[in-house]
Amino acid sequence: MDFQPTLPIPISFISGRYLLFSIDFVTYLRREHNICGVLTGTLPQIPQQNVFLGLPLELMPEEARVLVDKGVACIVDEAKAHQGMQSLLEEDRRKYLRELESQGLHASRIFAERKGQKKAETLKKIAEKKAKGKAQAKPQSEESVNAATATSEPSAANDEPASVVDFFAGDTPTPSTSSKGTSTGTPAAQAFHVTPATSYPPLPDPTTSSELIVFRPDVPSSYPLFAHMHSRGYFLSPGLRFGCQYVAYPGDPLRFHSHFLVVSSEWDQEIDLMDIIIGGRLGTGVKKGFLLGGPRQAKTEDGSEIERTESVRTFSIEWAGM
Structure with missing residues (x-):
């Protein structure tokens, strides 16, 4: 049976980074909400760390923001949350250590x-x-x-x-x-030594305290395009290795090759024609389309501006003769 967490999922905000330490949350967000992130932790049993990495999973600010906007997750200030460790009772500490020892014994028997x-x-x-x-x-x-x-x-x-x-x-x-x-x-x-990935317990659930919640992550100007592509069912990952902002996959990257190199632009921004040519040739060279998009500066009848994430236009450029 698939794991179904209690929403919202807490995303740890540490030194300006958005991190997930629970493998259950990681698999749930990937399966249900097209969020991949990037693994950044080390694996003690695998010395070749340039191939496989482990928890925590780092999210782009855009990924964290889209989850918050959908009500799936909330951002928790871990520095404030862990101040509660100083007031933790000794009996609670001992109880927690006994629980860890019990888990280690159970894992040893298995x-x-x-x-x-x-x-x-x-x-x-x-x-x-x-x-x-x-x-x-x-x-x-x-x-x-x-x-x-x-x-x-x-x-x-x-x-x-x-x-x-x-x-x-x-x-x-x-x-x-x-x-x-x-x-x-x-x-x-x-008994196996168990190293918990999170501090909850012994600390109380951080989602129950409004003092610990950082409401909305700051995102770059490309967020409207990111949210638009994500709402269409695409998986998006950082595009640094392809010289773009995002790489868009039609399904889970473990099963599909990417379809687009994604670059964001403002509606009235001047774009050098050579940048379009370079992007189109690069995308075609790696068997992908070059997707350029951004939000329209449109207004409703009463003069209010349309939500930027709902007014995005996209254009795909490919070289047919290569």
């Missing part, structure tokens, strides 16, 4: 179960391979069969193949193999 299943599957495959080899072998004399069995099969004291025993010997000791553990539980020394 790891041990999965390791046991993996070991059983490996032994089963080896036994099936042996049985298949014996069935296909030519009939031999009883003496040669006994000799081959004595040299190829493990002894009665150790009925597992040596290679399998060595393979599993290096694993983390499980509750059943630990000299200090018992059959009823895992000792504290074997």
Whole structure:
């Protein structure tokens, strides 16, 4: 069952950056609201950090703003929120640490179960391979069969193949193999160390305090075009590597190639013709369209200005002969 969070989702505002530390929130926003962001954290188990990164997920100001405008998220000032750590009672601290230890024990037990299943599957495959080899072998004399069995099969004291025993010997000791553990539980020394991604709990939910909410993120002038493309179902990511403001995908970037290089412009802004030619040739060279757009400076009958995010015009430029 897909995770359904309680709205609004808190987006952490730290040093001018908009961050998400919960993997549940990250997957929900990507699945339901076309928000990808950029992973910026390190992964302790993967030394090659130039390929894969982890939490937190950093959002562009435009992504944070569109979520706030839709009522899906709110911006939380984490510096103010964490001032509550100073007044946290000692009993609350101990309770929180006990909960983390309990989670570590639970994760350790799950790891041990999965390791046991993996070991059983490996032994089963080896036994099936042996049985298949014996069935296909030519009939031999009883003496040669006994000799081959004595040299190829493990002894009665150790009925597992040596290679399998060595393979599993290096694993983390499980509750059943630990000299200090018992059959009823895992000792504290074997519990996995859990590092929470957020401070809620022990701190209270920040969305319940109006003092912590930063209402609307500041966005660049390109936001109307970003909101327009997002409302049409596109996934947008930063376009620095293609020399544009955004790269627009028709679906999740994990499944689709991008369709447009997106550049924003004001309605009455003068545009150098060479910039249009360069953008069109670049887009065609990387098999994408060059999309130029911006909000119209239109007014209603009573003279009030039309909402900029709802009055955007876009133009796509492609070279047909390349």
